[in-house]
Amino acid sequence: xxxxxxxxxxxxxxxxxxxxxxxxxxxxxxxxxxxxxxxxxxxxxxxxxxxxxxxxxxxxxxxxxxxxxxxxxxxxxxxxxxxxxxxxxxxxxxxxxxxxxxxxxxxxxxxxxxxxxxxxxxxxxxxxxxxxxxxxxxxxxxxxxxxxxxxxxxxxxxxxxxxxxxxxxxxxxxxxxxxxxxxxxxxxxxxxxxxxxxxxxxxxxxxxxxxxxxxxxxxxxxxxxxxxxxxxxxxxxxxxxxxxxxxxxxxxxxxxxxxxxxxxxxxxxxxxxxxxxxxxxxxxxxxxxxxxxxxxxxxxxxxxxxxxxxxxxxxxxxxxxxxx
Amino acid sequence: xxxxxxxxxxxxxxxxxxxxxxxxxxxxxxxxxxxxxxxxxxxxxxxxxxxxxxxxxxxxxxxxxxxxxxxxxxxxxxxxxxxxxxxxxxxxxxxxxxxxxxxxxxxxxxxxxxxxxxxxxxxxxxxxxxxxxxxxxxxxxxxxxxxxxxxxxxxxxxxxxxxxxxxxxxxxxxxxxxxxxxxxxxxxxxxxxxxxxxxxxxxxxxxxxxxxxxxxxxxxxxxxxxxxxxxxxxxxxxxxxxxxxxxxxxxxxxxxxxxxxxxxxxxxxxxxxxxxxxxxxxxxxxxxxxxxxxxxxxxxxxxxxxxxxxxxxxxxxxxxxxxx
DNA sequence: GTGAAAGCGCTAACAG
DNA sequence: CTGTTAGCGCTTTCAC
Numbered sequence: 001x002x003x004x005x006x007x008x009x010x011x012x013x014x015x016x017x018x019x020x021x022x023x024x025x026x027x028x029x030x031x032x033x034x035x036x037x038x039x040x041x042x043x044x045x046x047x048x049x050x051x052x053x054x055x056x057x058x059x060x061x062x063x064x065x066x067x068x069x070x071x072x073x074x075x076x077x078x079x080x081x082x083x084x085x086x087x088x089x090x091x092x093x094x095x096x097x098x099x100x101x102x103x104x105x106x107x108x109x110x111x112x113x114x115x116x117x118x119x120x121x122x123x124x125x126x127x128x129x130x131x132x133x134x135x136x137x138x139x140x141x142x143x144x145x146x147x148x149x150x151x152x153x154x155x156x157x158x159x160x161x162x163x164x165x166x167x168x169x170x171x172x173x174x175x176x177x178x179x180x181x182x183x184x185x186x187x188x189x190x191x192x193x194x195x196x197x198x199x200x201x202x203x204x205x206x207x208x209x210x211x212x213x214x215x216x217x218x219x220x221x222x223x224x225x226x227x228x229x230x231x232x233x234x235x236x237x238x239x240x241x242x243x244x245x246x247x248x249x250x251x252x253x254x255x256x257x258x259x260x261x262x263x264x265x266x267x268x269x270x271x272x273x274x275x276x277x278x279x280x281x282x283x284x285x286x287x288x289x290x291x292x293x294x295x296x297x298x299x300x301x302x303x304x305x306x307x308x309x310x311x312x313x314x315x316x317x318x319x320x321x322x323x324x
Numbered sequence: 325x326x327x328x329x330x331x332x333x334x335x336x337x338x339x340x341x342x343x344x345x346x347x348x349x350x351x352x353x354x355x356x357x358x359x360x361x362x363x364x365x366x367x368x369x370x371x372x373x374x375x376x377x378x379x380x381x382x383x384x385x386x387x388x389x390x391x392x393x394x395x396x397x398x399x400x401x402x403x404x405x406x407x408x409x410x411x412x413x414x415x416x417x418x419x420x421x422x423x424x425x426x427x428x429x430x431x432x433x434x435x436x437x438x439x440x441x442x443x444x445x446x447x448x449x450x451x452x453x454x455x456x457x458x459x460x461x462x463x464x465x466x467x468x469x470x471x472x473x474x475x476x477x478x479x480x481x482x483x484x485x486x487x488x489x490x491x492x493x494x495x496x497x498x499x500x501x502x503x504x505x506x507x508x509x510x511x512x513x514x515x516x517x518x519x520x521x522x523x524x525x526x527x528x529x530x531x532x533x534x535x536x537x538x539x540x541x542x543x544x545x546x547x548x549x550x551x552x553x554x555x556x557x558x559x560x561x562x563x564x565x566x567x568x569x570x571x572x573x574x575x576x577x578x579x580x581x582x583x584x585x586x587x588x589x590x591x592x593x594x595x596x597x598x599x600x601x602x603x604x605x606x607x608x609x610x611x612x613x614x615x616x617x618x619x620x621x622x623x624x625x626x627x628x629x630x631x632x633x634x635x636x637x638x639x640x641x642x643x644x645x646x647x648x
Numbered sequence: 649g650t651g652a653a654a655g656c657g658c659t660a661a662c663a664g
Numbered sequence: 665c666t667g668t669t670a671g672c673g674c675t676t677t678c679a680c
Contacts (some may be wrong), residue, residue, distance in 0.1 A: 004656090004657055004658085005657065005658065005659095006657080006658095014666075014667085015666070015667045015668080016657090016658080016659090016667095017659080017660090017666070017667060017668080018665090018666060018667075020658065020659060020660090021659095021665095021666085023658090023659095024659080026659095026660095027665075027666085028665060029665070029666085030665075033665090033666095045458075045460075047434065047437050047438050048438060048657085048658075049379070049438065049440060049656090049657055049658070050435075050438040050439045050440065051375060051378045051379045051384065051439070051440045051656090051657075051658095052379055052656075052657035052658040052659090052672090053657085053658060053659080054375045054672095055373070055375045055376055055379055055656090055657085055658080055672050055673065055674090056657085056658055056659055056660090056671085056672050057658095057659085057672085058672075060375065062418075062439075065419075069404060070394065070400050070403050070404050070407065071397070071400040071401040071403070071404035071598065071599065072400070072599070073395070073397055073400065073599055075400075076394050076395040076396070076397065076399075076400035077395040079394050079395070079419070080393060080394050080395035080421060083394065083419060083420070083421050084421065084423075087421075087428075092418055092420075092435060092439065093418065093419045093420075094386075094416055094417065094418055094419075095389075095403070095407060095417045095418075095419040096407070096416075096417075097404060097407050097408065097411075099408075104411075110371065111374075111416060113371050114371050114372060114373065114374040115374045115375070115386075115416065116373060116374065116375045134369075136369075219598060219599070219601045219602065220601075222602075223601075223602070245599065245602075248602035248603070249602045251602065252602040252603075252604060255604060255646075274395065274543060275395065275396070275397055275543070275569065277543045277544075277547075278543065278546075278547070278569075278572035278573045278575065278576040279572070279576075280576060280579060322579075328672090328673055328674085329673065329674065329675095330673080330674095338650075338651085339650070339651045339652075340651090340673090340674080340675090341650070341651055341652080341675080341676085342649090342650060342651075344674065344675055344676085345649095345650085345675095347674090347675095348675080350675090350676095351649075351650085352649060353649070353650090354649080357649090357650095372673085372674075373672095373673055373674070375672090375673080375674095376656090376672075376673035376674040376675090377673085377674060377675080378656095379656050379657065379658090379672090379673085379674080380655085380656050380673085380674055380675055380676090381656085381674095381675085382656075
């Protein structure tokens, strides 16, 4: 990238200001001059440096996205929509996987700040509330409420929990398990758990709750969790898995143990991941696209100094397919 | 980000040069001075601007990653490993989804160039060879050979095709279909197709080849493709799907049509996506982690001016599970 | 050991 | 309509 605005200016025999002007289409320049400058830029294969511009404008047009793990299909899908919307609005995306590691998340936040990103979407959070408040950059959190002052986007986890549990009850399940990621992660997803408990209590059913440990998305851990569940509760006839990925593990165990689905065991997942469309899995569908787009929109509004709602809760819906 | 190196310098009562020196740990400074400067930086919550540094050093420590679609689990998984390795090496990742759109891909390349990324990993390509050659930036392509002069990383697609086809033949399939994304996309994945044909020809079996249209990963399209296949070829007893996602659609149709798997129809996929571990799907496993890491490594080597191999082909392996 | 000055590539006053 | 100048935040000669 040796070629700078100065090279273009020299080639045409004008000042850099003039070149800058045609670049930004400011002020009045004769058509012929514009033409000459544009030709020179083309010829030299000149591309203005966003780095220099960022320095000057104090604005990078980059947003940071921090996730636990992009390879998890839910995050892959939401990221796709975040990217698409950000791109439309002229923003680039810097992708950061925290892997639920506090240290890595912290380092990434420092990196993003150093890179002068204009804002950050948090799809992961492992630090303390005050750490986030001191980031001092426009922020939106996805699926988690970090503090009252940081806007978040989520879907209606409570309602999702109600819908899923009621379906299993309606289908006459008598022994139901709720399976989830770690509840201490302090996600809004915990409300699914709360809803489950409220629906199930006082009903004439057995129930149990199982959660993974804190290490994030290890499919092998999921597997162990599920297999021990079936060992301890052989009479199980309903499972509410708080993610589609977990639900797949349940289906796998059922195949392995020869439990018919939905005949002997009914299974409902959560998320409504598009890539799992072929699965025939009953699930609670989150409006993933909308969530991603709103996250970007509210972030850009903050960047523009406009107010944004602090709490955004979008509706979910039940998609009943072959596993119930 | 109002606080700059100048603020720190003023607070301590030294020149910006001195602050810069402790920042970069250059030259000899007294311990007490270092201490004072560090304290001041902490107190002011100062974070040096990577933007200013990039401008000066002509190096951003950012690499661009262009993919068709991050929500496709294969790309999600490879991206996870690319990110992890890049992070270790001190590089950040700018994520770009082309959605197989030529225009978007071109715009993204210009954006990346303007952002002065140090190199680009191409996991998508829709433009002409010369367009890529003129990018004039360190480049590595993933799973595609753009030109002889651009290094690529791939797994052994031909061998994968052989392994998959032979397995179906060994299992006594008499009517076999090969299913793939669009073969005109000019991917190395086409070699799976070539291998299929070579293995199947001259054998006493029927075979057919089906491909999706160019529009990328539309799961609904996959579904149509598969359902029309079974309509036209009711006697089908073996399917080699060139991605795990396609294989899932095949399994879905089999469930729908009441075809037993593997009893009546045997199905083998391709990719070995970790997120689909629960699927019990026989598949050809690509070394996704290694592919991602090598892509980054070879890119960084180019950035450092070191030579890299132009062709890297990694071995695949057969993972036989319940669908064959 | 430390500072002054120049410059990375660009834009924005301010003149003319 | 176009050019001169200053400066964004930082590093790096080159002096002292």
